[in-house]
Amino acid sequence: MPLLRRKSAPPPAVEKPEPPQLPEPPAAGPNGLRSMADHRDYLLSCIEPLPPFGQQILDSVGLSLCEDVTSAISLPRFDNSAMDGYAVRAADVADASEQSPVSLPVVGEVPAGSPAPHKLSPGSAMKIMTGAAIPEGADAVVPYEATDRGATDVRITEPSAVGQHVRRTGEDITAGTVVLRAGEHLASRAIGLLAAIGVDKVMVRPRPRVVVISTGSELVEPGLPMDNEQQIYDSNSYMLASAAKATGAQVFRVGLVPDDPERLKQVISDQLVRADLILTTGGVSQGDYDIVKQVLPELGATDFTQVAMQPGKPQGFGLIGEDKTPIIMMPGNPVSAFVSFEAFVRPVLRKLAGTAHYLRPTVRIFAGHPITSVAGKLQFARGVVHRTEEGERTVELAGGHGSHLLGGLAAANALLLIDEDTDFVAAGDEVDAWLLDEDS
Ligand SMILES: Nc1nc2c(c(=O)[nH]1)N[C@H]1C(S)=C(S)[C@@H](COP(=O)(O)OP(=O)(O)OC[C@H]3O[C@@H](n4cnc5c(N)ncnc54)[C@H](O)[C@@H]3O)O[C@H]1N2
Numbered sequence: 355m356p357l358l359r360r361k362s363a364p365p366p367a368v369e370k371p372e373p374p375q376l377p378e379p380p381a382a383g384p385n386g387l388r389s390m391a392d393h394r395d396y397l398l399s400c401i402e403p404l405p406p407f408g409q410q411i412l413d414s415v416g417l418s419l420c421e422d423v424t425s426a427i428s429l430p431r432f433d434n435s436a437m438d439g440y441a442v443r444a445a446d447v448a449d450a451s452e453q454s455p456v457s458l459p460v461v462g463e464v465p466a467g468s469p470a471p472h473k474l475s476p477g478s479a480m481k482i483m484t485g486a487a488i489p490e491g492a493d494a495v496v497p498y499e500a501t502d503r504g505a506t507d508v509r510i511t512e513p514s515a516v517g518q519h520v521r522r523t524g525e526d527i528t529a530g531t532v533v534l535r536a537g538e539h540l541a542s543r544a545i546g547l548l549a550a551i552g553v554d555k556v557m558v559r560p561r562p563r564v565v566v567i568s569t570g571s572e573l574v575e576p577g578l579p580m581d582n583e584q585q586i587y588d589s590n591s592y593m594l595a596s597a598a599k600a601t602g603a604q605v606f607r608v609g610l611v612p613d614d615p616e617r618l619k620q621v622i623s624d625q626l627v628r629a630d631l632i633l634t635t636g637g638v639s640q641g642d643y644d645i646v647k648q649v650l651p652e653l654g655a656t657d658f659t660q661v662a663m664q665p666g667k668p669q670g671f672g673l674i675g676e677d678k679t680p681i682i683m684m685p686g687n688p689v690s691a692f693v694s695f696e697a698f699v700r701p702v703l704r705k706l707a708g709t710a711h712y713l714r715p716t717v718r719i720f721a722g723h724p725i726t727s728v729a730g731k732l733q734f735a736r737g738v739v740h741r742t743e744e745g746e747r748t749v750e751l752a753g754g755h756g757s758h759l760l761g762g763l764a765a766a767n768a769l770l771l772i773d774e775d776t777d778f779v780a781a782g783d784e785v786d787a788w789l790l791d792e793d794s
C-alpha cells in the first residue's frame with residue numbers, strides 16, 4: 355500500500371535544526387510519581403486538533419464538524435400534504451359526517467414533486483398525494499379513509515379543520531437558522547439533515563491515522579506456529595488497533611517488531627509518513643532489552659516517566675521526526691497497555707479528531723462485594739457492571755489485580771478507579787468507574 359503524506363512538505367534545509375524539545379513536564383508527587391491526570395493533561399497540552407478539510411457528507415459520519423451550518427432553505431420547503439387524500443377548503447367539509455356526507459367535484463390531482471394544475475375553487479376538491487404541495491385555495495386535507503375515493507366526485511364523511519394534515523413551511527427548520535454547530539460529532543441523523551437542506555460537503559476534521567507497533571522478541575503473529583515454549587502471541591497490537599478504530603481512528607497495524615534497536619528505529623521512521631499518532635507497547639520499563647526507551651530519544655524529544663497508577667506505571671511520550679509526530683509508548687503487559695489506552699490514548703485521539711469531550715465520564719457505582727485495593731497508586735480494577743431489577747448499577751470484580759490477566763479484562767465492561775488513599779471498598783459503597791461499552 356502506498357504511504358500517503360498529509361503533512362507539510364519538508365522546509366528547505368538552510369540551517370541546523372533546533373534540538374527537539376518538549377514543554378516542561380509536570381512535577382512528580384511526593385512519591386516520585388506523576389499523577390494520572392497530570393500526565394494525561396500534559397499529553398493533551400502537546401497535541402493540536404488535526405486541520406479541517408472539505409469532505410462529502412457520506413464520508414463525514416463519525417467525524418467532528420468544523421463549521422456552523424446554516425440552512426439556506428426551510429423544511430418543509432412548501433406547505434404539503436401529510437396524507438394521501440383530497441385537498442379541500444375546511445369550511446366546505448365542516449359539517450360532513452357518516453350520516454350526512456358532503457359531496458364535492460374532483461377538479462384535478464397533485465402528485466408529489468409537481469405543482470397543482472390550478473387554484474382550488476371553493477366547493478371543490480383536488481386529489482393530493484403525501485408530500486405534494488397544497489394547492490392555492492385549499493387549507494386542509496381529507497385522507498382517503500374518510501371518503502369513497504371518488505374520481506369525478508368525492509363523498510366526504512368526516513369534518514376537517516383548517517390546517518388538518520397540512521405540513522407547514524418551515525415548521526421543522528426555518529431558512530437562515532444554524533442547524534449544526536462546529537464541534538458536533540456527525541451521526542447519521544445529522545447527515546440526513548445535511549442532505550435534506552441540500553448540503554453535499556462539510557468541513558470536518560479527518561480520522562486520526564494511527565500506527566500501532568508492538569515490540570518484543572517473544573512475540574508471534576496469531577495464526578502462525580510457535581517455535582518454542584517461551585513464545586507468546588502478540589495480543590497488544592490487535593487490542594490497541596481495535597480500540598483506536600472504535601475511537602474513530604484510521605488504523606495501520608504494523609504488528610510486532612523484535613527487540614532489535616536498529617530494526618525498531620527503521621520501522622518507526624518508515625511509518626512517520628502516514629501517522630498522526632504512533633502507539634507502541636513494550637520496552638519502556640527497566641529490563642535489559644527495553645529498547646523503546648533506548649531508541650526513541652534518537653528520533654525526537656521524549657519523556658519517559660512513571661505514573662502513580664497500576665497497571666500502567668511506566669509511560670513514554672514523544673514528538674518525533676520532522677513533523678513532531680506524537681508517539682505514546684505504553685507498557686507491554688496487556689492490561690497495562692489497555693488501561694494506558696483508556697487513560698491517555700483515547701483522550702489524545704479525541705482531541706486530534708476535534709471531539710468536544712476528551713475524557714470518559716466518571717460514574718459512581720455500588721460495589722456488589724468488598725473490594726481490596728493497594729494504596730499508594732490509583733488502581734484500575736476491572737469490573738463487570740450489572741443493573742439490578744430496580745435499575746441500580748452494581749459492580750463485581752472481573753479477575754485479579756495482575757496486569758497480565760487478559761481473561762479478566764475481556765470479561766469486564768468497566769474500569770474501576772480506586773484512589774491512592776483507599777485500600778478497601780465495602781460492599782454497597784460507591785466506586786468511580788469508566789463504562790467501557792458506552793461511547794461518550
Ligand atoms: N525491575 C522492574 N521491572 C519491572 C518494572 C519495574 O518498575 N521494575 N515494572 C513492571 C511493570 S509495572 C510493567 S507494566 C512492565 C512493563 O514492561 P515493558 O513495557 O518493558 O514491557 P515488556 O517487558 O516488553 O513486557 C512486559 C510483559 O508483557 C508481555 N507483552 C509485551 N508485549 C506484548 C504483546 N504485544 N502482546 C502480549 N503480551 C505482551 C511480555 O511478554 C511481558 O510478559 O515491566 C515490569 N517490570
Ligand code: MOO
Pocket residue numbers: 663664665666667668685687690757
Ligand atoms: O504498571 Mo505495570 O503496568 O503495573 O503492570
